[in-house]
Amino acid sequence: MTGRRPGLRLASPRTVLAGVIGAGALGSGVALTATSGWLIVRAAERPVILTLLTAIVAVRAFGMARPLLRHWERLRSHDAALDDLAHARTDVYAALVPLTPARLPRHGRAAVLHGVVDDVTDRVEAQVRVTVPVVAVGVTGLGTVALCSVVEPRAGAVVAALLGVVLLVTALAWRVETRSQVELGEARAELTQVSELVAAQADELRAIGATGSALGRLDVAHRSVARCTRRQAWGRAVAAGVLPLATALATLGCALAARGSGHSDPVLALLVLAPFALAEVFGPLPDVARSWARARSSAARLESLLDASPAVVDSLPPDGLPPDGVPSATSQGRRLLPGGVPRLELRGVSATWDGTRDHLPTTDLDVYPGSVQAVVGPSGCGKSTLLAVLARQLDPSDGRYLVDGTDVRDLPAATVRDLVAVVDDEPHVFATSLRENLRLARPDADDAAIVRALRDAGLGGWFDALSDGLQTALGSGGQGVSGGERARLSIARALLSGRPVLLLDEPVAHLDHPTAVAVLRDLLRCRGGRTVVVVSHRPEGLTDADGIMDLTRPEVGLVGQVG
Structure with a gap:
């Protein structure tokens, strides 16, 4: 801490x-x-x-x-x-x-x-x-x-x-x-x-x-x-x-x-x-x-x-060096990660939130760079826990999580978290301008990059109709935002962040069928080579995924090599 x-x-x-x-x-x-x-x-x-x-x-x-x-x-x-x-x-x-x-x-x-x-x-x-x-x-x-x-x-x-x-x-x-x-x-x-x-x-x-x-x-x-x-x-x-x-x-x-x-x-x-x-x-x-x-x-x-112990044990500082400042084979956090989109692997991973039971059953998963992995299953089967492990918000209680072949425990937590952008099922819209709502993901983003992220997320028409453009006030007392627009704004944030892995936790859970399909289709179309892992209990929009894993049967549905 x-x-x-x-x-x-x-x-x-x-x-x-x-x-x-x-x-x-x-x-x-x-x-x-x-x-x-x-x-x-x-x-x-x-x-x-x-x-x-x-x-x-x-x-x-x-x-x-x-x-x-x-x-x-x-x-x-x-x-x-x-x-x-x-x-x-x-x-x-x-x-x-x-x-x-x-x-x-x-x-x-x-x-x-x-x-x-x-x-x-x-x-x-x-x-x-x-x-x-x-x-x-x-x-x-x-x-x-x-x-x-x-x-x-x-x-x-x-x-x-x-x-x-x-x-x-x-x-x-x-x-x-x-x-x-x-x-x-x-x-x-x-x-x-x-x-x-x-x-x-x-x-x-x-x-x-x-x-x-x-x-x-x-x-x-x-x-x-x-x-x-x-x-x-x-x-x-x-x-x-x-x-x-x-x-x-x-x-x-x-x-x-x-x-x-x-x-x-x-x-x-x-x-x-x-x-x-x-x-x-x-x-x-x-x-x-x-x-x-x-x-x-x-x-x-x-x-x-x-007053709680973190769920992630971060034994290395962000620069990847141990306290004595001498790098070792397992402490060179950033040098172990090649440029571009990483490969993510789970090997016999299980995880728990409270230590009393496994909230993620023993799971093997390969997510190749640029692939789209769908994870399905009923509520409570461990889908959100899987995403938390991938985002390094929760360490496995058993098994190994590898990023480009390196165990995440040998990497600084910040290094792994810098690779992923998370979109959850209840995205928040802040009571400020549209520009500041998006710049939360990347403070140095210019207006051109923000507008491009909005259009890539399928909000081009909505944005063009705003009289104040990026200065439009959202949230309380400002421009109203529908459920679909809220989901797309969250996706625009993730795209603007530039991070190579997008993790989506029930992003269309509260949307009607046509809107859900359109949101996911636009995301997959404009992901720009990023890896996407999306979890859902609904099949809408998942037909274009490279692989679908059912967490009630984690031994099937692994993603194969893309391209």
Whole structure:
């Protein structure tokens, strides 16, 4: 696995600095309130105006410093958080690649999507939503205690007691949030999964009359999320009510402590208003408790998602050299692969996803360069497992997988994966332009290559009808895409990638018969000498294959030499 593990990280020099700057902003607010009180009371005594100039200048300085420091804090903290978010997402993607797809099915697509979007964001945002406010509130509160203690020790003790109450209330709010966080996470995952089902399979649900049942399940998921959210909100509501009350009592306590202190009226005003000004300082703490609980829960879910051993043991780095840097006969990954389209061989290969049983029966297969191999059989017979082995997403549990005569275990995993492009039965269309949907396969592709791939995939007429061409927005809020067009877009991606082996996993499973035949015929026509391995439980479009293997009878149907 490459990349850093995305554990919970709250403090960094930049976020701590942002917290200190935030403390300056909050402290300026407290000082502004206290100094203004002193100035108003002192001015009521009608002294010589020169005696007020210092306080007047201080009020102006604090008034200008507060928004300026707040703006500076936001720039520093958000810059640090956004930078960390970019790195965190990259780290998560790098950690997911070795686990895909063999170690992810138990989580489901909705859980993976939730993990790499919401959980990573919650974990990173804790730096802004937890670290910065805690540092700012802590420094400001302790500064206020010190100021009041110097002027009047009893008032300082009252403010210190206020800080203790604030700490206890915040801890209570955090505990309430934490207790419901797991249940809320499960409820949100269920809601995401059901929403994905309803949105992606609307036609299928309508066809079997299950729309009402699916919508009912969606309502249940919504109610579960709402119930958990209300339970969590109780803790924040208590904190939001208790903190102002505690601040008011502390203000009253400071007034009583200052009453018999013998200080002048302006100083008494400063002591009374100092704890009152802390009400704004303590305001973010209920949200701090919530963000802290969510960040911990998100970090735990991410660890659970990524805490799995890869299904592929990659003993060599991408350059094919062992750790000592000296190449050997079995470590020259790229030099063992001649140019052009490779020959793929399975010799007595079986494979398992979970180690409990063989999901691919013992299989022998020869796929010669440029050939078209069809693999058929009923659901559950091991067709997708066969493709996972060929794509080096799953290592054989027995037997040997050879690429141009070299066992894949003696090749870097990246070397083998660079040879294949996979088209699955549920191709994804991203909510971006048509160009970017295709450039995902080859970032350096120019527009001419993209258009050629679209035409080769049978989308020439569809593309010509788009008024915005490659700039056309697809997905949510953009150009609608039918099932056949979605399948062809996925094939266009595979063709654009330029990889010599195309692996198709039920590419026409959800299409009607004429569309399925047309899609596969266009693919085979424009494959350009590439090897194609297509698995299907339907015979449509497979008549042009060089060989057909029935996985229920793996001893027959091997592909012979092509050409």
